[in-house]
Amino acid sequence: QVHLVETGGGLVQAGGSLRLSCAVSGRTFSNYKMGWFRQAPGKEREFVGAISRSGGSTSYVDSVKGRFTISRDNAKNTVFLQMNSLKPEDTAVYYCATSSIYGLRSDLSAYSSWGQGTQVTVSS
DSSP states (O other): OOOOEEOOEEEEETOOEEEEEEEESSOGGOOOEEEEEOOOOSSEEEEEEOOOSSSSOOOOOOOGGTTTEEEEGGGTEEEEEESSSOOOGGGGGEEEEESSSSOOSSSGGGGEEEEEEEEEEEOO
């Protein structure tokens, strides 16, 4: 089965930056579209963005457009989430996930394998 491990979370001040990584193993990484989600305490898991198999297309939720960038390195079986201009409302556990469903989907049901998550905390 596919195994995903997110790293790079931490505590930052508002306006700062973090870069999350998600290392994928188990099958050919380039077979999967990749998504990033986040979940704050007491809230539903929220779509952040997704990237196509080749990395040529991306999609983002409106609240992170212009601040977050998803990229991937298929040779290293890794997807990244670069987060700039962080806000306190970005505080959440961030998860990466794989998808084989057509399109860059924002719904949870389109994603089949998930990492354990990494905590991002943005202070005022």
